[in-house]
Amino acid sequence: MTVRIGLIGAGGMGRAHVERIENELAGGRVVAVADLNLDAAKEVAEPLGATAYGSGAELIADPDVDAVLVATFGKVHAPDVIAAVEAGKYVLCEKPLATTPQDCIAIMEAEQKVGKKLVTVGFMRRFDPGYQEMRATLASGELGYATLVHCRHRNPSVPEGYVTRNMIDDTAIHEIDTCRYLLDEEIVSVRVDAPRSTSRRFDHLRDPLVLVARTESGVLIDDEVNVNIQFGYSIECELVMEAGTIRLGDQNTTVTRDSHGNRNPICRSHVDRFHTAFNQEVQQWIRAVERDEHTGSTSWDGYAATCVVDAALESLESDGREVTVSTIDKPAFYA
Incomplete structure (x- = not known):
């Protein structure tokens, strides 16, 4: 067929x-x-x-x-x-x-x-081999339960039409779903902090931002969203457990070693990083x-991520106040 x-x-x-x-x-x-x-x-x-x-x-x-x-x-x-x-x-x-x-x-x-x-x-990050290995390591229980997740979402630049809320609803939403996938639990509260802005941004944009979230069991998540970092597209994640950690591997398998040092190519966009x-x-x-x-x-996963985005946007608009994520009860249909 x-x-x-x-x-x-x-x-x-x-x-x-x-x-x-x-x-x-x-x-x-x-x-x-x-x-x-x-x-x-x-x-x-x-x-x-x-x-x-x-x-x-x-x-x-x-x-x-x-x-x-x-x-x-x-x-x-x-x-x-x-x-x-x-x-x-x-x-x-x-x-x-x-x-x-x-x-x-x-x-x-x-x-x-x-x-x-x-x-x-x-x-689509649920299909990335690195994230799948991280999830499997946690599920195995050999390193204990999760306590922290550190995420970094860095873009070389964004177009002028990209606005501050897009850092949450278009960019950080990837980490929001990824952390729900890795931890297999819901995010219950979130706040958004705004550090010193980069001079490389458009004037209307607050960049970078840091999203800080807590899950049902108390796992703390931090996500740096930095969309004018210049050097390339870099996605990082470290899952911290009781007896060890697991990090995403480097972007590429090939490393050049010469008089300039050890280096590897840097992805320029999600197209090559997550092909x-x-x-x-x-x-x-x-x-x-x-x-x-x-x-x-x-659809429940889409809904849950959107609810976290809503709470994060409310936090952003209220200068970083921690906001409880509000959701309906999960229908048995999606259990």
Whole structure:
């Protein structure tokens, strides 16, 4: 079986998914592309022999589309995700699932009404081998339980349209979900501290920020978000346990040693750093759709991360006050 995939969103992320589905992965084919900019949809669709649509609704209604990949802006995800669920089609939705808890709840309600988990959220770091090894080490119990997680999310730069709240809702959301994945528990409170800002930022941006969070069992998480660090894209994580620690390995396996010292290439963006994770995520999703099964993170995971983002934004706007994360009770459907 070849899974016939409809892509909603013909921007950079959508095109990257087309490239991997068509040239690197097995079992899937892009048969339709939708974008409010119909010319952009046609530009992506025509070389594939796919159908171009000017709206997600038209694509979802296409009987030739088996599953839907949503790669638009987060604030417009909910209507298309809900429509796909109501049509009984599996969805891989890029993070965030939605930008408000209310929209996430509406998506969960749609799934529960259908009675089937259909939505996977694109938290691709769950598929990174380093994070998977960290999780397995903690689960083994050989080093005891977790006490701390230190995270660093550093970008060389960001475009001028990137604003301070994006440091939380677009950037730190990765660490928020990653820590939930590593620790297998919810984050219950969060605060955001603003140290001295770098001179390399746009004037409207507060950069860097440090997000500090606590989990149900009391694990303390700190996440440095530093998006104009200049030297490259660097993702770091150290999980501290009772009898040892585990850190993400270096970015690359090759190291040059010469008169200048030991050095390795530095990634420039998430595209090269997490290429393998993206491929594993989409490949697993395609194979699960073939089997008529859900895989990966759920709508609840998308909702829980959005609730932490909401609390962090409230803290940011109140000069670093610690804010309790407010959530509904987890439905048994997602247990």
